[in-house]
Amino acid sequence: MEEAHVLVDGERCSASIFDFALYFFHNAKAAVAAGFGPYFYLPKMESYLEARLWNDVFNVAQDELGLPRGTIRGTVLIETIVAAFQMDEIIYELREHSSGLNCGRWDYIFSVIKKFRHDPRFTLPNRSDVTMTSPFMDAYVRLLIKTCHLRGVHAMGGMAAQIPIKGDAKANQAAMDKVRADKRREVLAGHDGTWVAHPALVAIALEEFDKNMPSANQFHVRREDVAVSGADLLNTNVVGGKITEGGVRDNISVGLIYMANWLNGSGCVPIHNLMEDAATAEISRSQLYQWVRHAARTDDGTVITPEFAARILGEEAAKLDRKSHPTLDLAVEYMGSQITGTRYDDFLTTLCYESIVKTEDCAKL
Numbered sequence: 001m002e003e004a005h006v007l008v009d010g011e012r013c014s015a016s017i018f019d020f021a022l023y024f025f026h027n028a029k030a031a032v033a034a035g036f037g038p039y040f041y042l043p044k045m046e047s048y049l050e051a052r053l054w055n056d057v058f059n060v061a062q063d064e065l066g067l068p069r070g071t072i073r074g075t076v077l078i079e080t081i082v083a084a085f086q087m088d089e090i091i092y093e094l095r096e097h098s099s100g101l102n103c104g105r106w107d108y109i110f111s112v113i114k115k116f117r118h119d120p121r122f123t124l125p126n127r128s129d130v131t132m133t134s135p136f137m138d139a140y141v142r143l144l145i146k147t148c149h150l151r152g153v154h155a156m157g158g159m160a161a162q163i164p165i166k167g168d169a170k171a172n173q174a175a176m177d178k179v180r181a182d183k184r185r186e187v188l189a190g191h192d193g194t195w196v197a198h199p200a201l202v203a204i205a206l207e208e209f210d211k212n213m214p215s216a217n218q219f220h221v222r223r224e225d226v227a228v229s230g231a232d233l234l235n236t237n238v239v240g241g242k243i244t245e246g247g248v249r250d251n252i253s254v255g256l257i258y259m260a261n262w263l264n265g266s267g268c269v270p271i272h273n274l275m276e277d278a279a280t281a282e283i284s285r286s287q288l289y290q291w292v293r294h295a296a297r298t299d300d301g302t303v304i305t306p307e308f309a310a311r312i313l314g315e316e317a318a319k320l321d322r323k324s325h326p327t328l329d330l331a332v333e334y335m336g337s338q339i340t341g342t343r344y345d346d347f348l349t350t351l352c353y354e355s356i357v358k359t360e361d362c363a364k365l
């Protein structure tokens, strides 16, 4: 993405480098003084060459502020299928600054669908059936842990989608149990730490990690038992997974509500008791594209045609209240453009970005 609000030498520049530079310039010394940082997560990488670029960016930034090289610690999210084939190279490129790798699970699913969207063999079932134990997800987690521990860096887990459910103790307990099971699976697989979406989940994650990881990390868990091949990383056969009309509706409804919120300024949105972010909205619209493009059938035999998807889009949009979602019409337009199996934009966020920028007073550096 390119930053639209500040031009450098009259041109837009990389939004991520812009954000990094602004944050680093204003906070790095204070973070060092506080003994905490500067730390960064590096998302969406597709190549070790991007890791090399970030290493260069870190070096220039540290030199500019007179901070020793290696002050910055960065963790790379392995969240694209192509990066999963370059984990060693990515750690190597960032070796002066690397804290480890992270399993960015939702973007990873999005990337698998996106990269192979023209190949019907990669058609995935309903999003709810694609779990961390699906063969391609399990293979990626095991390979990431093994690779990190071989190189002496942290293998971080990811984010469970469940968040606290208010006013329904039973449903809340079931959601919290899912988060606990997810954190337990992570620590027992060899992860050294994890992410949570909501403050109420910190205690659950800590309990599972404290109970099962008495040491500061699990670098000693070398996972020499793990032998993950390229074919394992690409094994998207989800046994028992189904495409259902409910799955089509969920994807459309989540995609729509998320985009309407994003266009209104929110990047993380609680929808149907799950934390939804750009990555999960990307999964939703990518699945719709894939199902329509390959004329997938729901479990009751209905072919998912562009007309079927458009009808459900209309029905799901009609259920939403325009007062709570003032940008709904725009979201319907954007969503509609992505689900006919023909147009597929690289990212929803870049697709929608121009609708939220106001550049009349654009600053110039």
Ligand SMILES: CC(=O)SCCNC(=O)CCNC(=O)[C@H](O)C(C)(C)COP(=O)(O)OP(=O)(O)OC[C@H]1O[C@@H](n2cnc3c(N)ncnc32)[C@H](O)[C@@H]1OP(=O)(O)O
Binding pocket: 104, 106, 107, 159, 163, 164, 196, 197, 198, 199, 268, 269, 270, 274, 275, 276, 277, 279
């Ligand atoms: C791919 C990835 O997974 S990348 C990760 C991107 N996603 C995230 O990081 C998720 C972050 N989480 C969130 O944004 C929020 O938790 C949501 C949107 C899911 C839910 O938010 P809410 O509906 O406001 O939750 P809720 O009402 O239970 O919040 C209770 C309090 O905790 C605060 N809170 C909720 N989540 C967070 C958080 N992640 N960090 C700090 N404070 C939080 C709320 O602001 C609220 O504070 P208040 O009582 O002072 O108003």
Ligand SMILES: O=CC(=O)O
Binding pocket: 043, 077, 079, 103, 104, 105, 106, 107, 108, 158, 159, 279
């Ligand atoms: O970025 C994180 C993810 O899970 O996707």
